[in-house]
Amino acid sequence: MYLYFTKHKQYNRKFAREPRDPQSAFRPLEENVNLDFILCRKEIRKVDNGSTFSFSGVKYRAIDQGKVVALVPHYTVTVLHSPRFGVKVQYHGTVYDVEPLETLRGEQAIPKQKKQSPKTTTVPAENHPWRNSAPSVPVSYEESDREILEALYSSRLAWR
Numbered sequence: 001m002y003l004y005f006t007k008h009k010q011y012n013r014k015f016a017r018e019p020r021d022p023q024s025a026f027r028p029l030e031e032n033v034n035l036d037f038i039l040c041r042k043e044i045r046k047v048d049n050g051s052t053f054s055f056s057g058v059k060y061r062a063i064d065q066g067k068v069v070a071l072v073p074h075y076t077v078t079v080l081h082s083p084r085f086g087v088k089v090q091y092h093g094t095v096y097d098v099e100p101l102e103t104l105r106g107e108q109a110i111p112k113q114k115k116q117s118p119k120t121t122t123v124p125a126e127n128h129p130w131r132n133s134a135p136s137v138p139v140s141y142e143e144s145d146r147e148i149l150e151a152l153y154s155s156r157l158a159w160r
Contacts, residue, residue: 036082036085037088039082040080043079044076046074046077047072047073047077049073051070051071051073052101053071059100060089060100060101061098062089062091063097069096077091
């Protein structure tokens with residue numbers, strides 16, 4: 001750590017310059033701007049019919065002062081995720097807290113099982129073309145390979 005600070009001081013002595021204008025170039029941040037909501041990971045999600053959305057395998061619903069916020073089904077919301085505040089949702093320009101649905105029921109969500117139709121095997125009829133294999137006929141060529149190549153090279157159609 002000492003080496004880092006020593007090199008840092010050397011670097012500053014070598015390259016540091018006084019600014020032309022001593023007044024700060026940064027403008028003050030407005031009071032209604034929350035940098036945590038700007039400097040976070042944002043992902044888009046669709047609201048389902050139950051006013052919930054899914055994020056990282058968990059279903060959430062929006063909460064405002066302890067009351068559930070009714071979200072419009074199929075509406076697009078922005079999920080804000082940060083280690084500083086966790087998960088929040090932005091809906092119509094307003095940022096709301098969220099509540100996972102598993103804590104409401106006290107149980108894990110049961111994954112939907114697909115209905116499996118019974119497998120049926122179909123046997124083709126006796127006269128089906130798949131059952132009648134093609135007769136094996138020996139293949140023979142009347143011309144030799146050399147004659148075929150000569151015909152190809154002498155053909156005017158091959159060189160168009």
